[in-house]
Amino acid sequence: MLRIINQVSEARTELRRICDRTHDEQIIHKEATVREVLQAVQRQGDRALIHYTEEFDQRTLKLEDLRVSGSELDAAYQQVSKELLDAIQLARRNIEAFHRQRVPKSWVQFGEDNVVLGKRYTPVDRAGLYIPGGRASYVSTVLMNAVPAKVAGVPRIVMVTPPGPEKAVNPAILVAAQEAGVQEIYRVGGAQAIAALAYGTETIPNVHVITGPGNIYVTLAKKLVYGTVGIDSLAGPSEVLVIADQSANPVYVATDLLAQAEHDPMAAAILITTDVSLGRQVVAEVERQLVNHPRRLLTEKAIAHYGLVVVVDSLDMAIELSNEFAPEHLELEVTDPWGLIEGVRHAGAIFLGSSTPEAIGDYLAGPNHTLPTSGAARYASALGVETFMKHSSLIQYSPTALRKVADAIDLLATCEGLPSHADSVKRRVEDADDPQDP
Known part of the structure; x- marks a missing residue:
């Protein structure tokens, strides 16, 4: 059952506990396992992928099974309804339209004395997308990762996902991938899939950026390969924080809390309200909606451990507590939500x-729905086209401009004890002042 708290100090303690819920005591043991998997894939390539898929996923694959075939991709369209295809295509169009607005533009600035400065943005050559299996078929995760990569202009996008029963990949996943422009899909999951993307195998190419959520083993693998490749983030369990006043509908609020809790037993669902009556109604409504919930067991577990109702005296205090928690998702179910926006710093x-x-x-x-979790919204942002791009600085100085800054560079280089830095400027200035006859 959802707990109701009406003391700010107690609420702060509980919110910190929930934010820190991913601090697993067994993390060191799990990290050791992941290191072993990464090293094995580096050494053994595809053979290690086959081995760990059987050991961890209980799926027996042959080498030729790793890549999803063209016939499977074609057949997937026959296995989804027209209505679902229409929904996938609508989502893809909306996601693409939004992310096209976020593509950074290269620029060049011309200053005095023919000094040219700028930035040039280019996509990575290869991106790897991890799409989890398990409790649900994450069609939306495919679109949210693949569409920004495509919009960024990544020429080769590789997707990995764990195989299901009979080695199958959910046809909706395959359709969503194709709609987003991904044709290269491999049936492998877990830490071994991240290793394959980071290091490459005989079948799977190494990539330059890996994105997509997964379980603790996937997250640890991403953490350990960071530096060899770029990653989007270290995603933790999902979370929602709802701020509500007396105008909120308790049925809506309860449904939104449950929509988060049904993701995972470690998902967090938090309500902060100025109306104690609303808080009590939401608690009762959550219990009512749980009775026949198809995912009741895991949802109840999330609610019991990481569900919370906090009653506060003002919306200002609600915003203050929210900023301290820095939620992945923040819902403002209040009379004037735009009036609260200025106070929201972390979400x-x-x-x-x-x-x-x-x-x-x-x-x-x-x-994008790939968002910072576990307080990371204090410093991180959603996945976007920028995740799949990098920028290079552009710098050009004329002889006149170089001469003007030569003394300053000499002082700075000498201060740092780097004489050749100073000489690299000084020699050019001297040559420009006293050109040699050909």
Whole structure:
């Protein structure tokens, strides 16, 4: 059952506990296992992928099974309904339209004395997308990772996902990948899939950026290969924080809390409200909606351990507590949500008003649903086209401009004890002042 707290100090303690819920006591043991997997894939390539897929996923694969075939990709379209295909295509269009607005533009600035400065943005050559299996078929995760990579201009996008029963990959996943422009898909999951993307095998190419969520082993693998490749983030369990006043509908609020809790037993669902009556109604409504919930056991576990209702005296205090928690998803179910925006400093995504449940962002509004968790919204942002791009600085100085800064560079280089730095400027200036006859 959801607990109700009306003391700010107790609420702060509970929010810190929930934020720190990923601090697993067994993390050292799990990291050792992941290191072993990474090293084995580096040494043995495809053979290690086959071995660990059987050991961890209980799926027996042959080498030729690793890549999803063209016939499987074609057949997937026959296995999804027209209505689902239409929904996938609508989501893809909205996500693409939003992310096209975020593509950074290269620029060049011309200053005095023919000094040219600028930045040049280019996509990575290869991107790897991890799409989890397990409790659900994450069609939206495919779109949210693949579409920004495509918009960024990545020429080769590789997707990995764990094989299901009979080595199958959910046809909706395959359709979503193709709609987003991904044709290269491999049936492998877990830490071994991250190793394959980072280091490459005989079948799977190494990539330059890896994105996509996964379990603790996937997350640890991404952490350990960072530096060899870039990553999007170290995703933790999902979370929602709802701020609500007396105008909120308790049925809507309860549904939104459950929509988060049904993800995972470690998902967090938090309500902060100025109305104690609303808080009690939401608790009762959560219990009522759980009775026949298809995912009741795991949802109840999340609610019991990481569900919370906090009653505060003002919306200002609600915003203060929210900023301390820095939620992945923040819903403002209040009379004037835009009036609170200025106070919100830390949140992955903000949903404004009673007609904007988190689910709209999860699936097809357009902004990315891959968001910072576990307090990372204090310094991190959503996945986007920038994740798949890098920029190079452009610098050009004329002889006149170089001469003007030569003394300053000489002083700075001498201060740092780097005489050749100073000489690299000094020699050019001297040659420009006293050119040699040909």
